[in-house]
Amino acid sequence: MSLTGLFPIDKWNFKSHSILNDLPAEEYDELSRHMTEQEYHKGETLFREGAVPQGIFFVRQGKVKKYKTGRDGKEQIIYVANSGEMIGYHAILAGERYPDTASTLEKSLIAFIPKEDFVSVLEKSTVLPRRLLKTLSHEFSVLANSISIIATRPVKERLAIALIVLREKFKAEAKPGEEIVVDISRHDLANMAGTGNENVVRILKEFKLSGILETKGRKIFIHDVKKLVEQSGCGL
Structure with a gap:
């Protein structure tokens, strides 16, 4: 079931997947030349706060949690x-250390572009700076919304929101027609909901x-997303 008309999912998701899409060929080729890929097991750290x-x-394949x-x-x-999605670029743009830690939630394939090569393309590009600015602006709104929810909403609503986003x-x-399975530990789910x-x-x-849902071990099957949206208090 689609969330269209039910839940404002854009308020909870970054848009960094669009940063590298349809870049001028020469810019994308230059980034690709310096890109390396590595497989990470579940729980491995990409970078640490500080x-x-x-x-x-x-993130080529898999999922990565960013946390403090x-x-x-x-x-x-x-x-x-x-x-x-792309992560880790905020610190480079700001000239600061990483503000958070990133580690894999599942087995993942991660591509890496060295700082010098990314900055080199950024300085020459007419497209990339605008995309980064737009993406950063949206991410600020997402994070501000998330902080507000953690500070003001009851635990049940926070958990419902976390489940909707993870779904x-x-x-x-x-795959089309395939049942959606949210595969996450209760510990990570609690850390998302702040409880x-x-x-x-x-x-x-x-x-x-x-x-609303069914559980089998750590797997969660959400059967009635409409009821879950009602529990979140964030329906449209």
Whole structure:
């Protein structure tokens, strides 16, 4: 089922997948010449908060969580990047260290472009700077919205929003007619919703009894996304 007319999914998703699309051939070719690919296992780190950026990362396949770690060691997941999205470029553009940590949620294929090569293309391009500016502006809105939700919404609504967003992430890789499976640990789900594992288990049980979803181990099957949107309090 589509979220069109039900839920404002654009308020929750970055648009970095569009940055490299249809670049002038010479610019894309130059970036591609310096691009390397590497397979990462689930849970491997791409970069850490506070590290000096060495380049940008492009998610070819898989999913990557971006998170900050509090003084108590607890993670707060601020975004999940999907296949086709680019991460790690904010620090390079700002000339600062990475503001967060990125690690894989599942086995992933990640492309890497060294900082010097990315900046070289950026300085010569007439298209890339505009796209980055537009993307960064949208990402600011997404993050501001996410912070507001964490600070003001009840846990049940936050978890419903997290499940809706994840459903769209996993839907992108499902074949037409294939059931959408959200495959994520309860720990990561709790860190997305800004709550504890016990609350996630309790609310998932409520959603299950309401016929909204079904769980099999760590896998979540959302059967009634319309009801889930109602639980989120963010319907259109």
